[in-house]
Amino acid sequence: MAVKNNNNTSGPTDDVVLDKPLASSPVALPEKQSDRWTESSSDWIAPPANKPAAFQSPRTAALIAQDLSVSYGKQHVLSRISFTLYQGDTLGLLGLNGAGKSTLLKILSGAMAPNQGTVKIGEHELYENIIAPRMKIGYAPDKPAVYPEFRVTEFLHFIARMRRLDRRIIKSSVELVIDRCALGEVRNRIIGNLSTGYQQRVNIAQALVHSPKILILDEPTNGLDPVQLMEIRELVSSLAPDQAILFSSHLLSEVNSTCNRVMLIDCGRQILDSPLKVLSNKKNNSFEVRLAKDGEFNLNDLPGIAHACRTKAGHWLVTGDSLTPEHLKSMLGSRGQQAIQINTEENYLESIFKQLATPAHEDDPVAGDPVSGDPSPNTTDTNEPGKKGNAI
Amino acid sequence: MTTQITLHELKLLLRSPFAWLAAGLLQLIFGWLFLSAVERYIEQQAIASAPTGGISNFLIVNFLAPVSIVFIVATPLLCMHLVAGDKQANRFNFLLSLPVTASQLVVGKFFGATIFQCVVLMIGAVLVTLLSFSTTLDVSHLMTAGLGLVLFVCTASALTLFYSSFSNRPVLAAFLSFATLIILWLAAATSGNGILQFASPSAHLHSFMQGLLDTRDVAYFLALTGILLTLGIWRVDVQRVRNSSV
Numbered sequence: 186m187a188v189k190n191n192n193n194t195s196g197p198t199d200d201v202v203l204d205k206p207l208a209s210s211p212v213a214l215p216e217k218q219s220d221r222w223t224e225s226s227s228d229w230i231a232p233p234a235n236k237p238a239a240f241q242s243p244r245t246a247a248l249i250a251q252d253l254s255v256s257y258g259k260q261h262v263l264s265r266i267s268f269t270l271y272q273g274d275t276l277g278l279l280g281l282n283g284a285g286k287s288t289l290l291k292i293l294s295g296a297m298a299p300n301q302g303t304v305k306i307g308e309h310e311l312y313e314n315i316i317a318p319r320m321k322i323g324y325a326p327d328k329p330a331v332y333p334e335f336r337v338t339e340f341l342h343f344i345a346r347m348r349r350l351d352r353r354i355i356k357s358s359v360e361l362v363i364d365r366c367a368l369g370e371v372r373n374r375i376i377g378n379l380s381t382g383y384q385q386r387v388n389i390a391q392a393l394v395h396s397p398k399i400l401i402l403d404e405p406t407n408g409l410d411p412v413q414l415m416e417i418r419e420l421v422s423s424l425a426p427d428q429a430i431l432f433s434s435h436l437l438s439e440v441n442s443t444c445n446r447v448m449l450i451d452c453g454r455q456i457l458d459s460p461l462k463v464l465s466n467k468k469n470n471s472f473e474v475r476l477a478k479d480g481e482f483n484l485n486d487l488p489g490i491a492h493a494c495r496t497k498a499g500h501w502l503v504t505g506d507s508l509t510p511e512h513l514k515s516m517l518g519s520r521g522q523q524a525i526q527i528n529t530e531e532n533y534l535e536s537i538f539k540q541l542a543t544p545a546h547e548d549d550p551v552a553g554d555p556v557s558g559d560p561s562p563n564t565t566d567t568n569e570p571g572k573k574g575n576a577i
Numbered sequence: 578m579t580t581q582i583t584l585h586e587l588k589l590l591l592r593s594p595f596a597w598l599a600a601g602l603l604q605l606i607f608g609w610l611f612l613s614a615v616e617r618y619i620e621q622q623a624i625a626s627a628p629t630g631g632i633s634n635f636l637i638v639n640f641l642a643p644v645s646i647v648f649i650v651a652t653p654l655l656c657m658h659l660v661a662g663d664k665q666a667n668r669f670n671f672l673l674s675l676p677v678t679a680s681q682l683v684v685g686k687f688f689g690a691t692i693f694q695c696v697v698l699m700i701g702a703v704l705v706t707l708l709s710f711s712t713t714l715d716v717s718h719l720m721t722a723g724l725g726l727v728l729f730v731c732t733a734s735a736l737t738l739f740y741s742s743f744s745n746r747p748v749l750a751a752f753l754s755f756a757t758l759i760i761l762w763l764a765a766a767t768s769g770n771g772i773l774q775f776a777s778p779s780a781h782l783h784s785f786m787q788g789l790l791d792t793r794d795v796a797y798f799l800a801l802t803g804i805l806l807t808l809g810i811w812r813v814d815v816q817r818v819r820n821s822s823v
Contacts, residue, residue, distance in 0.1 A: 320676045330668045
């Protein structure tokens with residue numbers, strides 16, 4: 186399974202997309218790649234790579250984020266985030282509190298321009314054209330952006346008008362979204378008097394009222410009880426085929442149950458971006474590997490490895506479809522590496538996430554880039570994410 | 578879209594207990610000022626020393642002029658939430674994610690707040706029109722003074738909106754706006770013909786109160802309101818498009 190560049194704009198396969206090449210990747214879309222794209226109405230169609238033409242099923246790229254960076258003074262909040270969101274994707278944006286999830290979602294929703302990088306929706310650049318791209322986005326912030334003085338239907342009508350929905354269909358759209366979000370029994374109530382859970386539903390309903398092509402939900406299950414949580418998960422799952430959904434959470438279980446693709450960010454850096462099924466551990470094929478010596482060697486370069494992540498000096502987490510300890514050991518041996526220990530991991534994604542939650546390793550003098558698994562020491566300034574202290 | 582935002586802002590004000598309280602208090606103050614002005618006029622008439630210029634002039638000096646001072650306090654309080662309130666309630670980023678330009682957002686909010694204040698002002702003006710049943714009023718003089726008040730309210734609203742766009746604390750925006758307006762009012766009252774006199778809205782309002790419709794004064798209010806709104810639009814645009822927290 187090949188490791189692909191994040192800047193590759195062709196349709197996703199089951200390959201893990203790493204942001205390893207970001208450090209040297211060009212900011213602009215490579216011309217040859219963009220030439221392959223065809224425009225269908227307002228969206229781009231990108232044929233998936235690595236498949237014979239006869240079997241290619243083009244997927245629509247709903248949103249393309251390129252090299253997004255945000256910094257406040259010397260503090261880097263986001264660092265060169267790139268990915269493509271396709272129609273039908275439910276991308277779970279996973280990260281600890283303060284990882285940069287909300288900032289990324291604000292940028293993608295059109296509320297805050299990045300210091301560097303571009304967001305393309307259809308043929309429009311999000312921050313060069315204010316109207317057209319934003320009409321395709323539905324954004325529900327983490328804290329419900331509602332007017333507590335308004336009644337539910339009144340608020341949804343207002344948002345529908347603000348989203349420039351055709352006047353003739355506003356009423357039916359509002360009715361539909363009220364039905365979809367199970368707001369019927371509170372439709373005429375003042376929003377400020379509703380429970381947190383209902384306010385969250387109103388928050389999601391306003392994002393859905395214009396049937397956006399891209400739905401951005403920032404921790405939509407915040408403040409919900411278990412029943413409401415299940416309902417929201419079901420709602421998101423039901424929307425998935427028609428829309429591209431970007432869904433942030435700090436709960437792994439939530440992403441596991443709702444999304445078909447996962448992106449992990451930590452300290453503003455992209456740790457991984459992969460279809461969830463690649464990372465799921467159906468065949469006990471995830472391992473923690475301890476190498477005899479730590480050096481420039483990168484386990485992502487090995488064939489059969491879907492994703493590898495260096496956790497500390499000489500320690501790696503690896504996963505692959507048909508990976509076995511013997512296979513791994515022999516591959517390492519062929520590259521002159523010796524594995525001291527290979528332990529089976531219960532769940533690859535969970536293991537990485539656990540590592541994120543673990544305080545930085547003080548005893549790791551050569552902590553490399555956790556994003557790419559590149560073990561070369563990171564010498565960026567101390568405020569930059571990915572510095573030694575932030576290494577997984 | 579601007580109309581939608583204006584209507585929305587008006588609805589917000591009409592549902593705000595604070596706005597109703599402020600409007601009620603303003604009517605109370607208007608009524609008190611009006612009645613005391615009329616009472617004084619009747620007293621002076623009774624001792625056969627009727628003020629020169631008739632009741633219209635007397636009302637302008639003793640009722641409409643003080644009303645402009647009342648709005649130095651009222652406008653900042655009624656407009657402080659325009660942008661800062663949305664920031665405080667975590668709605669501002671959401672508003673920026675809507676397919677609405679910064680100018681539509683700012684101008685819509687400005688009109689919403691200004692229309693509300695003008696309605697409050699017009700209800701106060703009903704008191705003056707009641708006098709027309711018993712006496713003859715200098716309508717053109719009163720209309721000119723009223724126009725001056727409306728222009729003053731527009732400028733004060735634009736100033737508060739401008740400060741509101743810089744802060745996420747409505748009270749701070751109100752305080753800065755009030756401080757600016759009061760300093761300029763004092764400057765107009767105490768200085769001669771200096772720059773402060775020219776810059777002060779109160780000084781330009783004075784000619785309206787005298788019944789003089791000077792196009793320079795009209796242009797001053799319109800230009801100042803336009804400049805402040807442009808700065809407010811720029812500020813909102815900077816926050817969305819240039820990612821600046823300036």
